[in-house]
Amino acid sequence: MPCHGVGMTQALAWLGRATLDRLRALGHSAFFFVDLLRFSPAALRRWPLVLTQIHLIGNHSLLIIAASGLAVGFVLALQMYYALVTYGATESLGLVVNLALLRELGPVVTALLFAGRAGTSLTAEIGLMKAGEQLVAMELMAVDPRARVLAPRFLGGIVSMPVLALIFSSVGILGAYVVAVLLIGVDAGNFWSIMQDRVDVWRDLGNGIVKSMVFGVICTFVALYQGYESQPTPAGVAAATTRSVVIASLAVLGMDFILTALMFSTP
Amino acid sequence: MGQSRAPSFRPMSDPQPLIEIDRVSFGYDASRTILDDVSLRFARGKVTAILGGSGCGKTTLLRLIAGVHPVSQGRVRFDGEPVDAANRERLYRQRRRLGMLFQFGALFTDLSVFDNVAFPLREHTRLPESMIRDIVLMKLDAVGLRGAAALRIAQVSGGMARRIALARAIALDPELIMYDEPFTGLDPIATGVTANLIRRLNDATGATSLVVSHDVPECFAICDRAYLLSGGGRVVAHGTPEELRASTDPEVRQFIGGEPDGPVRFHYPAPPLAQQLGLRA
Numbered sequence: 001m002p003c004h005g006v007g008m009t010q011a012l013a014w015l016g017r018a019t020l021d022r023l024r025a026l027g028h029s030a031f032f033f034v035d036l037l038r039f040s041p042a043a044l045r046r047w048p049l050v051l052t053q054i055h056l057i058g059n060h061s062l063l064i065i066a067a068s069g070l071a072v073g074f075v076l077a078l079q080m081y082y083a084l085v086t087y088g089a090t091e092s093l094g095l096v097v098n099l100a101l102l103r104e105l106g107p108v109v110t111a112l113l114f115a116g117r118a119g120t121s122l123t124a125e126i127g128l129m130k131a132g133e134q135l136v137a138m139e140l141m142a143v144d145p146r147a148r149v150l151a152p153r154f155l156g157g158i159v160s161m162p163v164l165a166l167i168f169s170s171v172g173i174l175g176a177y178v179v180a181v182l183l184i185g186v187d188a189g190n191f192w193s194i195m196q197d198r199v200d201v202w203r204d205l206g207n208g209i210v211k212s213m214v215f216g217v218i219c220t221f222v223a224l225y226q227g228y229e230s231q232p233t234p235a236g237v238a239a240a241t242t243r244s245v246v247i248a249s250l251a252v253l254g255m256d257f258i259l260t261a262l263m264f265s266t267p
Numbered sequence: 268m269g270q271s272r273a274p275s276f277r278p279m280s281d282p283q284p285l286i287e288i289d290r291v292s293f294g295y296d297a298s299r300t301i302l303d304d305v306s307l308r309f310a311r312g313k314v315t316a317i318l319g320g321s322g323c324g325k326t327t328l329l330r331l332i333a334g335v336h337p338v339s340q341g342r343v344r345f346d347g348e349p350v351d352a353a354n355r356e357r358l359y360r361q362r363r364r365l366g367m368l369f370q371f372g373a374l375f376t377d378l379s380v381f382d383n384v385a386f387p388l389r390e391h392t393r394l395p396e397s398m399i400r401d402i403v404l405m406k407l408d409a410v411g412l413r414g415a416a417a418l419r420i421a422q423v424s425g426g427m428a429r430r431i432a433l434a435r436a437i438a439l440d441p442e443l444i445m446y447d448e449p450f451t452g453l454d455p456i457a458t459g460v461t462a463n464l465i466r467r468l469n470d471a472t473g474a475t476s477l478v479v480s481h482d483v484p485e486c487f488a489i490c491d492r493a494y495l496l497s498g499g500g501r502v503v504a505h506g507t508p509e510e511l512r513a514s515t516d517p518e519v520r521q522f523i524g525g526e527p528d529g530p531v532r533f534h535y536p537a538p539p540l541a542q543q544l545g546l547r548a
Contacts, residue, residue, distance in 0.1 A: 129376075137373035140333050142362035143390045 032225050035146050036154045043151035053156025057118045057220075061164055064117055065110060069168035072105055073097070073175025081184055094191035095198050097176040102199065102208045103264070106169035108256050111215035114161060115248035119223035122153055123244040126227025127237035135228075150224050157220025158213060165212035207263040214259065215252050222248040284308040285443060285475045286332055291341035293324075293331060293500075301327045302500040304341070314469050314476040316486035318522065319496035320531060325479040326370065328496075329445045332477070333367060334358045345443075363391060365443040366436035370451065372428035374420045374435070380407070381416040384434045391439060406434040409468075411460065426453045433461070437468060443475045444468070450482045458482075462489050483523055487512070495519055498531060 043050060076097050084090045126149070129135050135145045173195075180186040199205070223244045230240030286309040294300040301324040309315045317325050330336055331343055334350045343350040345361045352358060366387075374383050384403045388394060394402070407413045410430040415423060423431065429449065436444060446465060450458045466489040469476045480486050486493060487508035494505040497518060504511060504519045511519060521529030537543070 133373035141387050142359040
């Protein structure tokens with residue numbers, strides 16, 4: 001019927017348009033990412049700018065990261081104890097908690113918290129700078145905002161994330177120690193010695209650090225891109241901030257699966 | 268005085284204008300033309316005002332001169348060289364020779380007043396910090412805000428922010444200074460001081476100044492020549508303030524006299540009010 005034909009054509013046109021828009025946005029973000037990489041060496045040479053960003057992004061996230069790590073450590077120790085005690089394997093508690101934190105929970109939860117705390121802050125800051133014409137003012141002063149504003153923040157995010165993840169895992173292990181050893185009564189020597197014996201520095205700790213560095217790249221890139229491309233209005237900045245958290249979180253979870261498959265596929 | 272209308276409009280010839288805008292058309296999207304085949308020339312060492320109502324493309328014109336947007340049609344030349352957004356090296360070289368005062372200041376909110384004015388000096392020169400300090404204090408003194416050097420941007424009023432932005436725009440003593448609505452939101456004292464400052468800076472440094480505004484008396488008091496843009500993004504007239512005041516063109520007379528009725532309609536096109544309210548005659 002002609003009606004159906006028209007409807008089908010319109011649906012196909014809409015699908016084509018939407019696909020093209022997505023591909024265009026993807027290409028645009030890829031160029032943006034290449035620009036960030038291109039300007040990063042120059043930003044490194046102006047290290048005080050990067051240090052300031054490490055302070056703003058990293059230090060200001062410390063409280064939420066430490067508090068979350070402690071809470072996760074408490075809960076993880078309890079849950080693992082309830083599961084392991086059934087099989088009489090509570091001596092493995094330290095190992096399980098340690099591996100879970102170093103390999104997965106440390107990098108992933110830190111990245112999700114980072115996207116919510118530092119990522120939104122970056123997106124809103126860049127979006128408001130754009131709305132207030134600060135970025136175009138910089139351009140007109142012959143200063144590239146990608147080099148002066150974005151690249152130092154990009155590097156600050158990449159450096160901060162692994163450190164925050166390590167702090168999260170360390171505080172989490174201490175939290176697990178408090179619950180498992182001090183409250184439940186698991187043997188302290190066993191709790192620590194099984195970690196020393198079975199946790200591999202490169203395979204477990206190293207891969208966890210690599211993961212968190214990748215997540216640092218993802219979260220910071222998404223936050224900066226969303227801020228830089230936001231509509232220069234209050235509603236536009238608000239929408240960009242929301243998109244920043246959603247996209248970064250989903251990207252971290254997706255990338256975590258891929259990295260886990262690549263890093264730990266062999267026993 | 269030129270009062271012929273675009274697109275046949277050709278400005279007076281000037282042997283060495285700093286800025287040439289030749290038959291430029293521009294729109295932010297295909298559906299709406301902001302500037303329609305405009306040609307303007309800005310003479311070296313002069314203060315030129317660009318007048319026109321809100322939304323007629325005055326600020327857009329400044330942005331085209333600075334290469335923020337590529338023109339859809341026509342040419343913009345800065346000191347004989349084309350302004351081309353695609354050639355970033357040349358564009359940045361040209362931008363180092365200009366300063367711009369933004370309508371709302373566009374100050375960097377994470378920096379202090381002092382650091383805002385010092386920003387272009389630190390980015391583009393290798394001057395020692397002691398010399399940068401002296402220059403910044405002199406620029407702030409020129410706009411009457413030396414005492415506010417240590418304040419954060421959040422602590423200054425809108426009028427002060429404009430004056431700080433002016434100090435920043437002139438920090439490197441640029442050849443071309445573009446002022447986007449420099450008098451909006453200023454009290455009468457600050458307006459008078461700013462107007463005098465624009466004129467004095469121009470005369471003292473030999474810079475070329477473009478003042479975009481809809482404040483006719485203040486602009487006419489300090490400018491050498493003025494262009495009047497219409498709502499359709501065309502040049503309606505240009506000349507000295509005296510020539511424009513003597514113009515018989517109805518649009519020029521309406522704008523300069525601030526008359527509500529004339530070729531420029533106050534109301535945006537709409538159906539009759541009674542019809543829209545559902546009232547019968």
